[in-house]
Amino acid sequence: MARYSVLKGFYDVEQTIGSGGFAKVKLGTHCLTKEKVAIKIMEKSRLGDDLPRVKIELEALKNLPHQNICKLYQVIETESHYYLILEYCSGGELFDHIVERNRLEEKQARVFFRQIVSAVAFLHDKGYAHRDLKPENVLLDKEKNLKLIDFGLCAKPQPGLDSFLYTSCGSPTYAAPELILGQKYLGSEVDIWSLGILLYALLCGVLPFDDENIDSLYRKILSGRYEESSCLSLESKRLIRSMLQVDPKKRITIDDLLSHPWLMKGFKEPVTKLCLHKVHEKDPSCLSVMAEYYRVSVDVMWSKLNSWTYDYNTATYMLLLSKKQRGLPIKLY
Numbered sequence: 001m002a003r004y005s006v007l008k009g010f011y012d013v014e015q016t017i018g019s020g021g022f023a024k025v026k027l028g029t030h031c032l033t034k035e036k037v038a039i040k041i042m043e044k045s046r047l048g049d050d051l052p053r054v055k056i057e058l059e060a061l062k063n064l065p066h067q068n069i070c071k072l073y074q075v076i077e078t079e080s081h082y083y084l085i086l087e088y089c090s091g092g093e094l095f096d097h098i099v100e101r102n103r104l105e106e107k108q109a110r111v112f113f114r115q116i117v118s119a120v121a122f123l124h125d126k127g128y129a130h131r132d133l134k135p136e137n138v139l140l141d142k143e144k145n146l147k148l149i150d151f152g153l154c155a156k157p158q159p160g161l162d163s164f165l166y167t168s169c170g171s172p173t174y175a176a177p178e179l180i181l182g183q184k185y186l187g188s189e190v191d192i193w194s195l196g197i198l199l200y201a202l203l204c205g206v207l208p209f210d211d212e213n214i215d216s217l218y219r220k221i222l223s224g225r226y227e228e229s230s231c232l233s234l235e236s237k238r239l240i241r242s243m244l245q246v247d248p249k250k251r252i253t254i255d256d257l258l259s260h261p262w263l264m265k266g267f268k269e270p271v272t273k274l275c276l277h278k279v280h281e282k283d284p285s286c287l288s289v290m291a292e293y294y295r296v297s298v299d300v301m302w303s304k305l306n307s308w309t310y311d312y313n314t315a316t317y318m319l320l321l322s323k324k325q326r327g328l329p330i331k332l333y
C-alpha cells in the first residue's frame with residue numbers, strides 16, 4: 001500500500017512541517033480547492049494510552065469554532081491511522097515570532113494577547129480548559145491572526161468548569177503552582193496562570209520561571225517570585241502580577257481580563273469571547289459551486305453537507321467558505 005493511500009486524489013501530501021509527541025504534521029493541498037492544509041497524522045499502534053487524547057482533541061476541535069482556534073476540516077480514520085485535516089498556519093509558531101524579534105512592543109503584544117484571551121474565554125465559556133497554553137501552541141496564519149492548537153490535553157469536566165481537576169499535565173515551565181503540587185485545581189485558574197507566562201514571554205522574550213533543574217524550577221514557580229524586567233511598563237507589571245498569583249483564588253478571572261485597562265488601551269471594545277462567524281452557515285454561492293461540480297441539486301448537496309460529518313464534503317465546503325471570506329474566487333478544479 002502506498003503511504004497515506006487513503007488521502008490519494010483528495011489531498012496532495014507534501015513535506016513534514018513539524019512533529020510533536022505521537023503525531024507528525026505534514027503540509028498538504030486540498031485537490032478540489034488547491035487550498036493548503038495541515039495534516040496531523042497519528043499511528044494508532046504508537047498512540048498507546050494517548051489514544052483517548054485523540055478523541056478529546058477531535059471533540060474539542062469540532063465543538064470549538066472560533067476565529068482564533070485552529071479549524072478542523074476533515075477526520076479520516078483507518079485501521080492503522082488517524083488523519084486530522086486542519087487549517088494551515090503559514091506564519092508558524094508564535095514562539096519563533098517572538099524569538100526572531102527578541103521581544104514584542106507593548107502595542108503588538110496587546111494585539112496578539114487580545115486574540116489569545118478571546119480564544120481562551122471562548123473555550124472556558126464552552127466548559128473547556130486548554131491546560132497546555134504556551135507560545136509553541138499558538139500559531140500565526142497568513143494574515144498574522146493567532147490560532148490556538150493542540151487540544152490533546154484539554155479538559156471538559158462533566159459537571160462544569162467550576163469542578164476540580166486532578167490530572168497533572170502540560171509543560172512544567174508554564175504549569176501553575178497548584179498543578180505542580182499535585183493539588184486539585186480548576187482548569188480555568190491554571191489557564192490564567194499560563195496566560196500570565198505567555199504575556200511575560202511576549203513582552204520580555206524570556207520566561208519568568210526557568211531552570212534546567214526541575215526542582216529549582218518548581219521552587220521558583222512555588223515562590224511566585226520572578227524578575228520584573230525593565231522592559232515592562234507599570235501597567236504590564238500589574239497585569240502580569242494579577243495572573244501570576246500563587247494562590248489561585250487571588251488570580252484575575254478571564255472575564256475580568258476581557259475589559260482590563262491594559263487590554264483596552266487603544267481599543268474601544270472589550271475582548272469578545274464570541275465566535276465571529278456563523279457556524280455551519282448555508283452559503284448559496286459555495287453550495288451552488290459544489291452542487292454543480294457533483295451534478296446534484298442544491299438541496300441534495302445541502303442535505304449531504306448539513307450532517308457535518310467532517311468528511312471530504314465538509315472540508316471542501318469550509319475551504320470554499322474560507323476562500324470567499326478572503327475575497328478569492330470560489331472555484332473547484
Ligand SMILES: CN(C)C[C@H]1CC[C@H](N2C(=O)N(C)Cc3cnc4ccc(-c5cc(Cl)c(O)c(Cl)c5)nc4c32)CC1
Nearest residue numbers: 017018019020025038086087088089092093149150151
Ligand atoms: C510542538 N507540537 C506538539 C507539535 C507541532 C507540530 C507542527 C505544528 N506546525 C508547525 O510547527 N509549523 C511551523 C507549521 C504549522 C502550520 N500549520 C499548522 C496547522 C495546524 C497545526 C496543528 C498541530 C497540532 Cl499537533 C494540533 O494538535 C493542531 Cl490542533 C494543529 N500545526 C501547524 C504547524 C505545530 C505544533
